[in-house]
Amino acid sequence: xxxxxxxxxxxxxxxxxxxxxxxGPILAAALHTARTDLxxxxxxxxxxxxxxxxxxxxxxxAAIVAVExxxxxxxxxxxxxxxxxxxxxxxxxxxxxDEFTLPQRIGGAVVYGVLGHLxxxxxxxxxxDLAERLPPEAPVVVELMDETAPPSxxxxxxxxTPVGDHIYEVWSRGTGSExxxxxTLTYRVLHDHSVIxxxxxxxxxxxxxxxDLRGExxxxxxxxxxxxxxxxxxxxxx
Numbered sequence: 592x593x594x595x596x597x598x599x600x601x602x603x604x605x606x607x608x609x610x611x612x613x614x615g616p617i618l619a620a621a622l623h624t625a626r627t628d629l630x631x632x633x634x635x636x637x638x639x640x641x642x643x644x645x646x647x648x649x650x651x652x653a654a655i656v657a658v659e660x661x662x663x664x665x666x667x668x669x670x671x672x673x674x675x676x677x678x679x680x681x682x683x684x685x686x687x688x689d690e691f692t693l694p695q696r697i698g699g700a701v702v703y704g705v706l707g708h709l710x711x712x713x714x715x716x717x718x719x720d721l722a723e724r725l726p727p728e729a730p731v732v733v734e735l736m737d738e739t740a741p742p743s744x745x746x747x748x749x750x751x752t753p754v755g756d757h758i759y760e761v762w763s764r765g766t767g768s769e770x771x772x773x774x775t776l777t778y779r780v781l782h783d784h785s786v787i788x789x790x791x792x793x794x795x796x797x798x799x800x801x802x803d804l805r806g807e808x809x810x811x812x813x814x815x816x817x818x819x820x821x822x823x824x825x826x827x828x829x
Contacts (some may be wrong), residue, residue, distance in 0.1 A: 596638075599792045599797045600663035602778045603639050604751040606761050611641045614734075618642065618701065619649035621732045624826075625699035627653040629726050633697050634658060635717075636697035636705035646701060647677050650679050653698065654808040655680055660687040661719040679725050688717050697724045703734040705814075706804070707796040714799075722827050731813070757782050 596603075620684075626630060627650050637643045637657035640827040646655055659665050665685060674680045683693055688705055700721050706714055721731050750761040762777040774796050780788040801817055804825075813825040 593796060594661050595794060596661040597663045598790050599776060599812055600661065600667060604667060605754055605759050606752045607641060613647045617822050618645050618732055621818055621824050622649045622699060625650055626726045626729045627698045630694055630696035631656050633693065633700040634703045635700060637668055638664050638704065640671035642701050642703050643668065644671060645679060647680060652781060653669050653680065656682045656684055658684045658686055659693045660685065665823065672686045684792055691711055693720050693724055697725060699729045700731045702731060706733065706735065707799045713806055715810060718807055722777045722811045722813050727827055733804060733825060735804060735821050735823055735824045736798060738778065802819055819824045
C-alpha cells in the first residue's frame with residue numbers, strides 16, 4: 592500500500608497546533624456521552640495522535656484503540672503515546688479503516704480525516720459496523736469538509752508557523768471532478784523570506800459534506816447532528 596502521508600508526516604505536527612487548538616475542545620465536548628465502561632474508544636485515522644491525545648485527556652482512564660495505516664504517521668503517534676505516558680491505555684493498530692476489525696462492543700469512536708478517503712460502499716460499511724457495536728447515546732464524532740469555508744481550488748495558504756529560524760507554510764490547491772478532488776498540499780520551508788525547501792503531496796479527497804453523511808447515517812440507523820462547521824456527531828437510534 593502506498594503511504595500517501597509519507598511526505599506530509601514530517602510537517603504535520605509543526606503546523607497543526609493552531610488547527611487543534613480550535614478542534615480539540617469541540618472533540619472533547621462531543622465525547623462527554625462516551626460509554627468507556629462498555630468498550631474502548633476507537634480513533635480511526637489517528638494520524639500523529641493529536642486526536643488520540645484529546646480523547647485521552649477528555650476521558651481519563653478510557654481504553655483507546657488508535658487505528659492508523661501510515662507507517663510514517665505512526666512513528667509520531669507512537670512517540671506521542673510514549674511521551675504522554677499513555678502506553679497502558681492506547682493500543683496502536685496498523686490498519687486501514689477497511690482492514691481493522693472492530694471489537695464487539697465500543698464506547699464511542701472518532702473518525703477524523705478519513706471519510707473523504709473512502710469510496711461510498713466503504714463509508715456505508717464502516718458506519719454500519721460502528722452502529723452495530725455502539726451503545727445508545729454513545730458518540731461517533733466525524734470530521735466533515737467545512738461548508739462555511741470550502742477549500743479553494745486556487746492556491747490557498749492554510750497554515751504558517753515559525754520554527755526556529757524558519758517559517759513553515761502549507762498551501763492547498765485542488766483539481767478534479769465535482770465528486771472527487773485531487774488536492775495538492777505544498778509544504779514550504781522559508782528562511783529570510785526565501786523558500787529553501789518545497790514538498791508537494793498529492794491528496795485524493797472526496798468533497799464529502801453533511802448531506803452525504805446524513806444519508807449514510809440514516810441507512811446505518813444513526814442520527815446525525817452537526818455541532819460545528821466541520822464536525823458532526825452520530826448516535827445510534829434505539
